[in-house]
Amino acid sequence: MGNLLYIIAVILVLGWLIGFIGYNAGGIIHILLVIAVIVVILRIIQGRKIL
Numbered sequence: 863m864g865n866l867l868y869i870i871a872v873i874l875v876l877g878w879l880i881g882f883i884g885y886n887a888g889g890i891i892h893i894l895l896v897i898a899v900i901v902v903i904l905r906i907i908q909g910r911k912i913l
Contacts, residue, residue, distance in 0.1 A: 867901050874898035 874894040881891030 867905050871898040871902050 875898050878891045878895035878898070
């Protein structure tokens with residue numbers, strides 16, 4: 863589950879970079895970046911849970 867969150871965060875950051883360079887996606891890409899940062903911060907705060 864943790865790896866999935868990191869994959870989603872990386873995809874969102876890459877999408878933000880593409881939108882930032884291309885100026886095509888506007889504010890939506892910046893919202894995605896904020897969501898990606900929040901996911902990574904939450905994952906760091908929660909730490910890894912060993913099952």
